[in-house]
Amino acid sequence: MHQGCKCVGEHENLRTAARMMRDMGVGALPICGDDDRLKGILTDRDIVVKCCAEGKDLERTTAGELAHGLVWVDADTSVEEALSKMEQHQIKRLPVIENHRIIGMISEADLAKELPDSKLAEFVHRIYARA
Template sequence: MHPGAECIPAHETLDRAAQLMRDSNVGALPVCDVDGRVTGIITDRDIVVRCVAEGHDPASVRASDLALGLVWASPDTTVEEALALMEEHQIKRLPVMEDDRAIGMISEADLARHLPDDQLAEFVHRVYARA
């Protein structure tokens, strides 16, 4: 897990989300409500495919408009459980949550750094094979 996932407020626009991703060198951001609770997640791919490619203006679409559904792990989720969640939901980033707040993010880069090659290869095959 990469600790310290920065949230973007649900009311912020996607152009601001893209700027935060660039500045933080990340590809995903948790979306938070006014109380700081995570309500979803958006990725750089969401912005491109579900906003820009569909002809929408990222300066007028809110983060909450794309943040649908939330799959997450808790701090005590095992590696095997996290991999199973990511494979089942075909996701490449998994927020780690505690008390409805993001405390970190598990990404493909984290997996690449910490998994044995055979386990990483199996994960990649399962996630990308159905994509």
């Protein structure tokens, strides 16, 4: 897990979100509300497909408008349960929550570093087989 996630605010525009992604070298950001609670995940692909390709304005479209399908795990969740949730929802990034606050994100890169090769191959097959 990557600890200490930085959120994009739900009222921030997509240009700000894209710049944050560029500056942090990431392809996804958690979206947090004014209450500092997780509202969703925004990916670089979301920005391209749901904003740019649709002719929407990066300055006027907010991160909150693209918040969707909130899926997360508790900090004490097992690796197997996290993998299962990622497979079930066909997602490659998974927020980790503790005491109602986001504390990190699990990504494919994290899994690649931590899982044995056989387990990693099984995960990749399960996630990408239906893609």
